[in-house]
Amino acid sequence: MNSIFNRTSVRNYLDKVVEDEKIEKILRAAMAAPSTGNQQPWEFIVVKNKATLEELALSSPYSKCAKDAPFAIIPCHRKNGLKYEMYLDMDMSAACENILLEAVELGLGAVWIGVAPLQDRVEEVARILNVSENLVPFAIIPCGYPANEVNHQDRFDKSRIHYIE
Numbered sequence: 001m002n003s004i005f006n007r008t009s010v011r012n013y014l015d016k017v018v019e020d021e022k023i024e025k026i027l028r029a030a031m032a033a034p035s036t037g038n039q040q041p042w043e044f045i046v047v048k049n050k051a052t053l054e055e056l057a058l059s060s061p062y063s064k065c066a067k068d069a070p071f072a073i074i075p076c077h078r079k080n081g082l083k084y085e086m087y088l089d090m091d092m093s094a095a096c097e098n099i100l101l102e103a104v105e106l107g108l109g110a111v112w113i114g115v116a117p118l119q120d121r122v123e124e125v126a127r128i129l130n131v132s133e134n135l136v137p138f139a140i141i142p143c144g145y146p147a148n149e150v151n152h153q154d155r156f157d158k159s160r161i162h163y164i165e
């Protein structure tokens with residue numbers, strides 16, 4: 001799968017609108033992720049509003065790039081009614097990775113900005129988005145057409161592989 005190897009964090013975006021069809025494809029990929037017992041704990045907030053993107057950019061010292069993104073996805077998880085709460089982070093991470101990979105497939109670039117498990121960031125993003133009581137923001141994923149050529153690294157390292165035969 002080329003998108004795995006072509007993916008890299010993209011933090012600078014062209015001032016170009018991303019088609020709604022592409023955003024939906026990205027969300028379709030997110031929801032195709034595996035989750036514990038297929039519990040699908042996710043909801044996705046799509047932010048296109050400039051003022052809200054600017055607020056998200058200020059939500060942590062490492063989220064500045066959200067400011068100039070045409071949109072950002074904020075994957076959130078439900079709080080209530082989950083069967084396997086202890087696996088939430090893994091379920092949400094799988095969805096986030098699918099978002100990053102589908103973005104590459106569509107000629108876009110994105111970056112995963114960590115929110116959970118840092119409580120102050122979770123609360124700040126929840127406040128900015130005015131999310132319902134039952135939702136917890138997990139990450140901020142700004143996305144857009146890359147402004148620069150994307151250079152990915154080859155991190156393959158044979159010494160990290162340990163066979164038991």
Ligand SMILES: Cc1cc2nc3c(=O)[nH]c(=O)nc-3n(C[C@H](O)[C@H](O)[C@H](O)COP(=O)(O)O)c2cc1C
Binds near residue numbers: 009010063112114115
């Ligand atoms: C859980 C997680 C949290 C991250 N948080 C941030 C962040 O707050 N700000 C940011 O610019 N990048 C963030 N990143 C992106 C990493 O910095 C990036 O993936 C890493 O440096 C490797 O580079 P690459 O994605 O280009 O391969 C985060 C990545 C992960 C998986």
